[in-house]
Amino acid sequence: MIEDKNPQRTSISDLGEFGLIDHLTKNFSIKHKTTVKGIGDDAAVLDFKGKKTIVTTDLLVEGVHFDLSYMPLKHLGYKSVIVNLSDVYAMNAKATQITVSIAISNRFPLEALEELYAGIKLACDIYDVDLVGGDTTSSNKGLLITVTALGEANEEDIVYRNGAKPNDLLVVSGDLGGAYLGLQVLEREKQVFQVNPKNQPDLDQYTYIIERQLKPEARKDIPELLKKLEVKPTSMIDISDGLSSEIIHLCKQSNVGCNLHEDKIPLDPQVISTCEEFDISSSTVALSGGEDYELLFTISQDDYAKIKANPSLTVIGHMTDAKEGMHLITRANTKIAIQARGWNSFKGNQA
Ligand code: ADP
Numbered sequence: 409m410i411e412d413k414n415p416q417r418t419s420i421s422d423l424g425e426f427g428l429i430d431h432l433t434k435n436f437s438i439k440h441k442t443t444v445k446g447i448g449d450d451a452a453v454l455d456f457k458g459k460k461t462i463v464t465t466d467l468l469v470e471g472v473h474f475d476l477s478y479m480p481l482k483h484l485g486y487k488s489v490i491v492n493l494s495d496v497y498a499m500n501a502k503a504t505q506i507t508v509s510i511a512i513s514n515r516f517p518l519e520a521l522e523e524l525y526a527g528i529k530l531a532c533d534i535y536d537v538d539l540v541g542g543d544t545t546s547s548n549k550g551l552l553i554t555v556t557a558l559g560e561a562n563e564e565d566i567v568y569r570n571g572a573k574p575n576d577l578l579v580v581s582g583d584l585g586g587a588y589l590g591l592q593v594l595e596r597e598k599q600v601f602q603v604n605p606k607n608q609p610d611l612d613q614y615t616y617i618i619e620r621q622l623k624p625e626a627r628k629d630i631p632e633l634l635k636k637l638e639v640k641p642t643s644m645i646d647i648s649d650g651l652s653s654e655i656i657h658l659c660k661q662s663n664v665g666c667n668l669h670e671d672k673i674p675l676d677p678q679v680i681s682t683c684e685e686f687d688i689s690s691s692t693v694a695l696s697g698g699e700d701y702e703l704l705f706t707i708s709q710d711d712y713a714k715i716k717a718n719p720s721l722t723v724i725g726h727m728t729d730a731k732e733g734m735h736l737i738t739r740a741n742t743k744i745a746i747q748a749r750g751w752n753s754f755k756g757n758q759a
């Protein structure tokens with residue numbers, strides 16, 4: 409599906425490992441005072457000066473987490489940074505540094521890695537983070553990427569998954585389900601393409617959902633907004649596996665229950681129209697489809713007035729006593745138990 413716009417193929421073995429690292433990282437500049445030493449020594453040196461350090465890491469494997477037949481390498485580089493930054497923001501923290509480690513098979517020419525690093529650089533620039541190190545090695549088959557993100561926060565600002573209380577409001581940023589549906593469209597077009605390679609897909613009506621899949625954004629703005637509004641969530645998590653499984657995490661770790669209102673779940677019009685086309689329920693897509701990278705959090709009811717007018721935030725339910733359980737209140741006003749059907753990489757189920 410993706411044309412090779414880079415017919416030039418420079419073998420990475422021509423450069424050697426050190427030449428390769430230099431080549432790929434030479435355009436990255438250091439932006440943060442907390443980065444004392446970045447790339448170039450045995451290890452990076454960071455100084456967070458009395459703040460707490462946040463660390464998170466994610467491993468992405470070709471064929472498991474991404475498919476290069478429709479995922480351009482630049483987007484992959486971008487997305488691999490975004491998924492990590494999202495975890496830092498979910499702690500109500502500021503992301504400041506990343507490391508990037510790659511294992512590459514010899515089927516990747518230098519130009520492919522340049523694309524990957526162009527995406528990584530774009531994410532570093534947009535999200536204001538420093539690339540401070542990584543590791544480079546070969547793989548027998550396929551591409552692996554591990555990004556580690558570091559961040560900083562004042563101890564009193566950090567938000568964990570375990571602080572939700574009964575009667576707290578359940579709030580989500582943005583809208584849900586788009587990334588999963590974008591993947592369904594891409595998978596369908598890939599199959600059409602395999603049957604008829606001359607068929608050029610017309611994806612105009614799916615631009616938003618495809619972008620949600622291929623070029624997701626992390627909600628850097630939400631911790632900043634909450635600080636400005638003087639709201640500290642009682643618990644928070646990012647939505648990587650689907651709303652239902654993230655709600656279950658918050659409830660279990662906080663020892664509360666919840667009532668989630670189906671009619672309040674924020675959906676983009678393109679999600680609704682594409683669900684009609686695929687004949688699937690938009691609520692199911694929002695509840696079980698992953699990779700939206702929105703933030704899900706709880707706030708005290710006292711803070712409701714501070715957030716209610718904000719277009720980025722939607723109240724979708726409230727927390728209850730643990731013994732009341734976790735329920736979805738449907739549009740028909742029936743109560744059904746929330747079950748985790750989120751993305752699970754061990755079930756061989758990419759949904
Ligand atoms: P070592 O042999 O000590 O592991 P390397 O030669 O792997 O060191 O790395 C040299 C420097 O380049 C280090 O600062 C390391 O963090 C950085 N580095 C290595 N690979 C990458 C990469 N893929 N992306 C960014 N930085 C890298």
Ligand code: MG
Pocket residue numbers: 542543544
């Ligand atoms: Mg190394």
